[in-house]
Amino acid sequence: MARKAKTGQRFNIMVIGQNGRLQYEALLFAASLRACAPAFAGRLIIAEPQPGPLWKGETRITGDVRAALEEMGAEIIPFDSVHFGQDYPYGNKIEGLSTLPAGEPFVFFDTDTLITGDITKVQFDFARPAASMRRTGTWPEEELYWPGYTKTWKSLYDKFGLEFDSTLDLSQPDEYWERYLYFNAGWFFGTDPVAFRDRFMEYALAIRDDRPEELVLQSLDPWLDQVTLPLVIHSLGGGRPGPELDGLDGDVTCHYRMLPLLYARESDHVVQVLEAVAAPNKVKKLLKNYEPFKRMIYQKRGEKVRALFDQNDMPPRERQVRNMIKKNGFWMR
Structure with a gap:
């Protein structure tokens, strides 16, 4: 094919x-x-x-x-x-x-x-x-005695004999995580x-x-x-x-990670695609065997999660989103 x-x-x-x-x-x-x-x-x-x-x-x-x-x-x-x-x-x-x-x-x-x-x-x-x-500055983590972003990343490029400077986004400040690939x-x-x-x-x-x-x-x-x-x-x-x-992580694909996060922050189109492809009986009878899918999609818990947020004005940090969902008893993974 x-x-x-x-x-x-x-x-x-x-x-x-x-x-x-x-x-x-x-x-x-x-x-x-x-x-x-x-x-x-x-x-x-x-x-x-x-x-x-x-x-x-x-x-x-x-x-x-x-x-x-x-x-x-x-x-x-x-x-x-x-x-x-x-x-x-x-x-x-x-x-x-x-x-x-x-x-x-x-x-x-x-x-x-x-x-x-x-x-x-x-x-x-x-x-x-x-x-x-579609990432955040998860690595490296800033530590009290660490050498900094540039030396940390450059040590890896040096280890494999790779040129380093061309990987830098010079529109970003030195020692800011987005400067580095x-x-x-x-x-x-x-x-x-x-x-x-x-x-x-x-x-x-x-x-x-x-x-x-x-x-x-x-x-x-x-x-x-x-x-x-x-x-x-x-x-x-x-x-x-x-x-x-741009369609990847845009209007062509969605890396949702967990259904509570999908319902909380993704577009109406993503939710519509999810529920449409999960609707046929052949698919539904299988997905219902997985508890988070059963509750979020078919028992409409996802709608309750979505109602907690304004998708055009989301909290700036994912942790805040998770905490709001957990506070209301809707978190599943």
Whole structure:
């Protein structure tokens, strides 16, 4: 099912799916892709980590959800966790790239994403990889005796022999977090998943196992993937996304993360897409098996969350949003 994007290139989409929350999110993702981009004929690959030494218990997607995903045209492809697993589940997005066909451009999405518009119209330049800028200054954290943003980030570029200065956004002040190349790993893309995976794996393991001394005060859990991603993208000739990618994290995709946050702060269009793709009986009977989806979507708790906020005048910090939802007894994850 390969297709041509408007750029004239062919691309596949990958998300992670496994037993529990992610399999239901994968079902929502597939349903939204099918509904909002019916012309998409690329491969939708659900990368499924397998049980093993690094994943205890059952990780495989249950039979009924598996059948529904396959009916929607998704391909569920297993992979083994060699370096990460349940101790660092974010490593799935690195190791799962092994499920994608070599040499074919790809887009990775976190599973807690909705497709809300026609992704085939997005002007991807796969030769110049990029990633999501819907992020906050979560890393590095300012510490009393730390060396500062510049020395911390530069130590990583130096570790891998990468040029540093061109990654800086000089419109931002020195020692302000937005000056430095930093992404949310909720989506990223590239021209070859094998090259991307190999570079991502090499850098992530090197940082995890032998960090520069400038990082001694910094936590890498859960930030390792987001610390590594800018280095990978820069080394492969990419950088910050341009305006041609505004539809991602815009009117084409929504990385909602948790349904209470979706109902609290996303647009009416996102809510409408969510409820429309969750409505068919074949989907509903499966999503209702996951308690947060059952209560938020089908028992209308999401409407109560939405009524707590003015979506055009949201609290400036996500913590404030979460606290308001929790105060009213509506928080679920």
